[in-house]
Amino acid sequence: MSQPDDLAGAVERALRAPSVHNTQPWLWRIGRGSVELHADWTRHLAATDPDRRDLLLSCGAALHHLLVALAARDIAAQVDRLPDPENSGHLATVVVQPCTGDPQDAALAPGIERRRTDRRRMSHRAVPSRHIRSVVEQGTRAGAIPVPVTGRALRQRLSTALAHAAHTQAQTPGYLAELQSWTHRHAGARDGIPLANVPPHPVGLIEPSALRNFPTGRLSQPSQLAGHGAADDAAEFLVLVTHGDEPLDRLRAGEAMSAALLAATQLGLATTPLSQALEVDLTRQELQHQVLHIPEHPQLIIRIGWPATGAGELPPTPRRDLRSVLLAPS
C-alpha cells in the first residue's frame, strides 16, 4: 500500500505536465490513499481560451501524468472524474487500490522528465508509420482518438485553419496581452513560457506556419541542411478528437494528449501541442467539417517529428513547487 510520500512524489511528477502557456491551472489535495485534482480558475486565460478547453486539457494531462507516476511506483489507482456535480472545479479523485500498477502506464514514466514542447523546425526524415500507430494506440487507451492528418491537400487545409485562427486571435481583445504576459514573466517566475524555449519563426515556408506566433524568442533554429531549400519539415500532425464536447471529454482529451506526447517522447520524437485552431469557434468547426469530415469533436492538434540534425537539448520550463499548488487536507 502507498505511503503519503509516494503520493506526494507522484503529484510532484504530475506537475511536469504541459499546460497552455505554462499556466499550470491545477490544485491538488493529498489525503490518506487518495489525491484530488481541482481546477485553478484564477489561471484561466479568458481571451485565449474562452470556453476553458485548454484549461481542462492541461488538467487532464496532469491527471494522466499522475497515473503514470503512480504506476511507476507500482501503485494501481481508480479514477473518479468530475465526482461532484455541485463543484465543476473538482476534476478528479484518484484512489489508490490494493493491487499492482499498470505496466503500460509505468513504461511511459521516463518520458515525463524528458518531454519538452519543441517549437523548432523538425527533421526532413519521415516518421515511420509504426511510430504513429503506437502514439495513436497510447492516446486511444487514455481516452480520446488521435486522428492523423495525411495527404498534402488535408495538410494544407489544416495549415489554413491554423492561419485563420491566428488572424482572428490577433484581433481578439486581450489575446495579445495574455501572450505577452505569459512570455514575459518576472525574473525567477515558476510559470509562463521562457523566451529561451521559443525560436524565431522559420523562414522560407511554402505554406502558412502551423505554429503559434509567440514574441520572438532566443532559441536558435537548427541550421538548414544542404539540398533543402524551404524550411518545411516532415513533421506529422494528429488531431485529438472525442465523441462529445463536454468538460469530461476535454479532460479525457488532456489525458490522451499526455499519453500521446509521452509515447512519442519515448520513441525519441519531438512534439508540439497546438491549440489555436481549437480556441476559435469557426476554425474548430472548419477543422471538424472541412479537414477531418467527422462527427467527433476536435480538441487539440499534436505536431510530431524527429528533432532536426544538430538541434540541441531544450531547457526544461519552470514549474511552481508542490507547496504552492496544495490545498489543505479536508
Ligand SMILES: Cc1cc2nc3c(=O)[nH]c(=O)nc-3n(C[C@H](O)[C@H](O)[C@H](O)COP(=O)(O)O)c2cc1C
Ligand atoms: C492545452 C495546451 C495547449 C497548448 N497550445 C500550444 C500552442 O498552441 N502552441 C505552442 O507552441 N505550445 C502550446 N502548448 C505547449 C505549452 O506552451 C507548454 O506545455 C508549456 O509552455 C510548458 O512547456 P513544456 O511543454 O516544454 O513543459 C500547449 C499546451 C497545452 C497543454
